[in-house]
Amino acid sequence: MTRVVTLTLNPALDRTVILDVLRPGHVHRARSTRSDAGGKGVNVAACLADWGVPVAAAGLLGQDNAGPFEALLAAKGIADRFVRIPGETRTNLKLVDGTGGDTTDINLPGLAVEAGSLAAVRAMLREAVEPGTLVVLAGSLPGGVAAPIYAEIAAELRPLGARLVLDASGPALAAALAAPAAALPFAVKPNRHELEEWAGRSLPDRADVVAAARGLVARGIPLVVVSLGAEGALFASADGTDLAHPPATRVTSTVGAGDALVAGLVAGLQAGLDRTATARLALAFAAGKLGLAGANLPARDTVLALAAAVRVEPLTASA
Template sequence: MTAPTGTGMPVVTVTLNPAIDQTITVEALKPGSVHRAKAVRHNAGGKGVNVASCLADWGVPVVATGLLGAGNAAPFEALFQAKGIADAFLRQPGETRVNIKIADLAANDTTDINLPGLSAEAGALAKVRETVRSLAEPGTLVLLAGSLPEGLSNDAYAVLTAEFAAAGARVVLDSSGAPLAAALASTGALPFCIKPNRHELEDWAGRPLPTDTDLLEAARGLQRRGVAVVVVSLGADGALFVDGTRALHGRLPPVNALSTVGAGDAMVAGLIAAFQQGGDLDEVARLSVAFAAAKLGCFGPNLPDPAIVRSLAAEVVLRWC
């Protein structure tokens, strides 16, 4: 398994509600107490931006689009320029939201506080749709990622998925809650691939899914309805991968994590990179789990050298379900 050379059809990532991630590291988080931060980092973020950043590190050509506040666009512009990501974001008046992430070293976990974002209008969404339509060719991988900004209806992803699929694009959707439910309930085309975590899949199913059998049954149900590939991320336990004929579980042994922020987005990047390479389900599982594990050793939406990712991919343990 080798990283691509950076040639070929670009991936298009769509982030309608991006954010600047402010990660504050503390020794131990104690609610109601005063804390002295050990470190503070600011990264241009949002699911689609994070995925684009990881894909660029792997050598995949990427066009990033969506809605961006003109007042604080500089961190995003710097990221895109540094990584060679084509910037097709529509600038809007105002500032992109800030997401505060408190990294607790003692508990080895992260507490998220997501602030409100910009309000979007139908006209702005129409311009993003035009941008994607101009880029999407048959087979193009288009990622729709993250939450929806205020002003857009919950069926926005359902509408976009149907429109881009009609143009021949393979749509990967990484969202949750009402926007995900609306996209999966659509009478139009469903996404080519989705990647909920256990909680998000339970939220969609409306019931607990405590066992592997429960997860597999829910994923199989979505696959039968028209989602070609269903991936359920399970944190340190890896992920479940289901396509039309097979299902498998992939995982790596626990690794030391500098930052868990964006690990799920890195997994999505690995999925897309494997799809871009024409990989089968084994390769999709290996590369996406390796991307997520490799990201744990990096701050921000970054991957280490591709050789490290390839080494991790070779170590992924696969179990057929």
């Protein structure tokens, strides 16, 4: 079975606060709170584990508060490949408007990382990879880690047969997309804002997003997925482009929905599904996550029912 490894260089303890209504400048009384071990790669691994995909989670953890991460990995049967470093992993605050479900994120700085710790992570990845391994490079970078790190890791792992799935933003995304063809990721999943930031221009219409995605495919990335929030997600490859429309879903929290979409994308790739079936599964993962707190999926039958309800619209060359 194809192996999956996720990389989270800047994990976080996500403190989620549910409010009746978020009103900037006002005093609020929380409806409820919860704390989850998170970070993009951790969340992806958690959803994959719920789906039954064997997965290892790697990256950097502050040794002073590693307990919640260790408990999550153990509970979900995720192989722990994190390197511990001195200090505490950051805490992020997520304010959820209980009326509309919108989330306001306050992300704190991460740990300062020394070269030796990063070298240990890279060595672990090289040892974990074999031909066909799916490696998810996800999330922001902590202090001391330069923007080209994902491009450098891709250059190291692609010759070993790994397929890289990238979910990043800003300079880290730009550096990875500017890499030579031999070091480009297999799949990339920006949202519209991240794609606009990379392109250096607004992409207000669907046609603009499609053109930008197809440009990345032409650059040499086999699969480009652009998440569009409530509009669904665009899936572009050399043999066509689909717009996947999400099913109607009760929203408990949007926290981690993008990570669940990445997990569904990876699950589809791991199972060898075609682009359309992968799009259905990715949207089903994201929709299923919307009804749950934390990085969790509902029962398998529920996810499959959601996948069947995803409408996939093939787009023409002029779309």
